[in-house]
Amino acid sequence: MKGTIAIIAALPGELKPLVSATKGPRWQRLKASKGTVLWERSHADGRWIAGCSGMGGERAMVTLQEIERYAKVDAICSVGWAGALDVDISAASVWHVAEIIDTQTGERFRTAQQVIGQTEDWPLLATAPRVVDSTEKVRLAASYGAKLVDMEAATVARVAQGRGVPFFCLKAVSDDADAKLPNLNPFIGRSGKMRMMPFLAHIAVRPGSWQSMMQLGRYSAMAARHLAVATQLWLDGLPTDPSN
Template sequence: MSGELKPLVHGWPHSTRGTIQFWAQRTEEEEWIAACAGAGLAAATRAFAGIEDGGPIDLVISVGWAGALTPEVAAGSAHNCAGVIDARTGERFNCDAHAGKLWLATSPRVADETEKRRLATTYKTSLVDMEAAAIARLAAMRSIPFYAIKGVSDPLDAKMPDFNRFIGHDGQFQTAKFVLFALLRPWIWPVLVRMGENSRKASQSIAERLHELLRE
């Protein structure tokens, strides 16, 4: 989602191609490109392909929101992951140097509390997202250094509505449909407000953690 990248790409030129949004920052020595195409593995694959159309990639970083799988992982924080596990296949992908200690699981759906606890128990992971395993696999196939930096948008015990019903087959979030759903259920408003605040903090933390990684 574009909100995941907002603090990171502030001021970068922006463009779109189909369902893919791009931001690019160029200097005389290097070029950085950010892309997003929606939620899920297929959308992440499209975003990667969109960047690769512009030429060879030297380094790839999967950034974005994730859910916490343990109570110790605080909402709003960001983490440089040690590796990624595809929850569908069990495949493991290590991140490159300067990696952290926490492992990330990639799920094909937005995980509720029950699924979070299952993932933590099964894979001994601390975070869950919906995209990183796709990017890790593509990077491994091309022998490209891979990193994953994830910001926590929802703690383990967050009582969230079922967001899966509002994500289309193309990975696009159906905002109008969700707004109507939320307007008719005022009891979920406090949950959404907290999640919005956590997500904004997480996006800022992602940008800060990425800049730390690049300095290292």
């Protein structure tokens, strides 16, 4: 991808395998405001700047604002973990997304690839304001025909549309459609990050949730590694499948 590309994630774990890769030019840390982490990699035709500030649309906006302190962006890409809404979407798989729907407003946003008709078999992603449970996953799939769910992509797409720049989206599946996870929402702080000590205290006395959380950890780590490969291929302009 030529020019300055903003790569917006929610959490450092989603970007770590990408920015710590040892092959090719190294990503460099940039100075950022408290709560935001930024990395940059220069290339022959511009620069890629990746960052994260926490979960949710408001925090995604913070990330983009921090990136724009360094450069005017030519394209914006939302990357990171997503939940599967379809049993055929396997955990740790990576997907290029065709379209995003904001479940709060009903707005729909097409990715740049869909605009030019290159998204056959690419999924629809629903952006929700909260981490959704298995019951809500069923409702979202039935209501919108979505196959994935996240918390940031619709906001990123809306901002890209407002700036008149191409929007892209790659998501890695951290939890499958029938995953039985504890309610994470009470433990997400205003910063968009998990309040780990209260959460760990909560699940410590609930052994029924231990297996699902360990599975989430394994899948999330695998998904981040696969996402790094897919993102770098996309940035390098190399062919990729809708699912990697």
